[in-house]
Amino acid sequence: MKPPHAKATAAEPSAVNAVHDSSTRSFYEADARARIAGLLDRASFREFVGPCRRMASPHLTPLDQPGAFDDGVVVGEGLLRGRRVLIAAQQGAFLGGGVGEVHGAKLTGLLERAVTERPAAVLLLLDTGGVRLHEANAGLIAISEILRATLAARAAGVAVLALIGSGNGAFGGMGIVARCCSAVLMSEEGRLSLSGPEVIETVRGVEEFDARDRALVWRVTGGKHRFLLGEANLLVADRIDAFADAVLAALDGLHESGDSLVALEREQTRLSQRIADYGDCRDGLEIWRRQGIAEPERLPLLDTAEFLAAAATRGTPCN
């Protein structure tokens, strides 16, 4: 098998100088600003309410917690392969990407702007455990405002895409936001769920869910599983440019017209069927087997392309 980073073994001195092109490097390893820089066309990004404005959280200082000048989220506008987009990227290293009052207001403001500006899309680069617990109710209210603004943008005909390929994934309230988006784009490293694994283990016991079994965590919340369940519309390799390609593919395939009652009822039927089909499963592996995938045990190790080929053989249900 080919070594994964053969590229870095070129002769001196280029090996050391060959810092990967910003768009081909790992989405997972990049931070919020590097993700935006890699996704958007060169020098096209304009930030709103940037760190110079010092709109930090008012709730952290009384708790003796250090704040961040951007409150852990970068929002702005720019061009993605020439298309004008609004974009937000959460800074996972700051308080686990938690949504506080200011952080949430920046996201809500961006989504509301979409209604008047009608960009090609709003891109939400999620890297978050959900509500920032330090800010309690302010964070919860922020989530509900983000949800409302997301649906309002979609109702106005603007596609809202969730990009999930980060260390924190998208959990808690932001997991709900992701599923309210027009489409979810994930890498297998990304995770999407409601309660985090540790929370489930704490509340329901290790028999219910062993959060230390990281392989299980990924088989239940990871990008591959979410793709197989039909919750992630596209699964991409962990490269920033792969996410950019996926954004274009998703936009070309989407027609945002607001969810009609018919569509909602269809979705409800699909989800009811899903519970009937898989409700007793304890592990993603069991679901994959029921989907008729041959040798489901090998799925976790497959590259994205190999995985998509293997997934194409599944029988249904779902999707």
Next chain:
Amino acid sequence: MTREWNDLAQGRSRRLARAAGFAQARQVRAEDAVALLEAVIEPGDRVCLEGNNQKQADFLAQCLAQADPQRLHDLHMVQSVLSLPAHLDVFERGIARRLDFSFSGPQATRLAGLVAENRIEIGAIHTYLELFGRYFVDLTPRVALVTAQAADRDGNLYTGPNTEDTPVIVEATAFRSGIVIAQVNEIVERLPRVDIPAGWVDFVIAAPRPNHIEPLFTRDPAQISEIQVLMAMLAIKGIYAEYGVDRLNHGIGFDTAAIELLLPTYAESLGLKGKICRHWALNPHPALIPAIESGFVQSVHSFGSELGMERYVAARSDVFFTGADGSMRSNRALSQTAGLYACDLFIGSTLQIDLQGNSSTATRDRIAGFGGAPNMGSDARGRRHASAAWLKAGAEAARPGEMPRGRKLVVQMVETFREHMAPAFVDRLDAWELAERAKLPLPPVMIYGDDVSHVLTEEGIANLLLCRTAEEREQAIRGVAGYTAVGLQRDRRMVENLRDRGVIRRPDDLGIRTRDASRDLLAARTVKDLVRWSGGLYDPPKRFRHW
């Protein structure tokens, strides 16, 4: 009155006679294990409980802790590692009283508590080699409780890749009329190979669960920081290349894992393949897989194995020591000897370094012990054979008029601040306070300053071999101690002078640009990358599978 000269042998016969009812052809049922221990062991006995760095005779440890303290008491435990709660339960329950050991890792805090309450009398804290040595001098076990992967009907043992301490313990016990009891994961008709012959084993118990093995040496590359990449570049260019380090041992940790992962990329780009890092005394670190696959590594002898590496090691028998059955054979005593006498360099991390270069992992309320680091990290004064690296280091340390000799390279690699912003450089080691509290005869120093050849931090490398006075040495250490209080108190002129002489070398001085220190240089950035490098042979424990 004439003396009988076989008291030990008679004691052995007496014990075996008491145990006769429990055994059928050496095999004892798991439910009789506690009774067997109560029959075989006598109050005051010296008992070796096999607790290794990795594999644990956990079932026998639990059985011993369940014994009746009326029958078994005042035992003297001799064991290399205390890592399970049961290892201390025997003291809490009054079954054992005295302890000679080497390393306590996860039980370090509880051990300190029991010592403070006078529940444990510590004989001494050893290095592995010292303790093994004493098994053959004055700490020979009367009864040894060991663990193996499998036994056959005759009582031959197969220890599998994690042989570790078993041969040393059994040899010391069996050849001085002691009794050897083995827990095994399974009893089979035919063993893949015999690691311990049946004649040295008295009882075999099929344990209800496989023995516990800790994946101690697995470091997830995803957690390596760019500062650690920079330090690894410094180590490779500033030390490995400089001295031509070809035979070496790495301590555990992310710092050294970063070096291993830079060999196929950065070191290769410097043209160092085939010139450095060919021979290792090292556990099968998953982080070494890319270097092995790239042809950097020729041989690795291991203290123990590593969970998940079994198939990979078996498939790379050119590199690792394996039996005819294909699986690895490790041996802690022999690999420690290899690290001490046959390696030119040890590099490892520590918690605290003082101004003389003494380093310690002790904190005031933890008795962690030593393990193997003091042997790996010391200049072996009994060494006589020469190598280029050893001679060069010796020449740098030489004083006019002295007999020329070689020197081992002992590198302490630390970030100036550890987690929670604790400074790695201090005026006074916490080891002093621990020594007072636990009434130890000496502060527990892991590596003495006069054995350290280099201190490496993100600020640069201090070559202590080139220091001519105690003051120079202190300033060389301060000169790489960054923004710690120790670093800020440097004499700037003297430090610049040391830099001019090459005693201190900054990244710039070595032609290393700090902005090149990118995670992109790591040959593997995730555990999954390691699996890919291994061609699917490495099977990481599930706690490391982020996919």
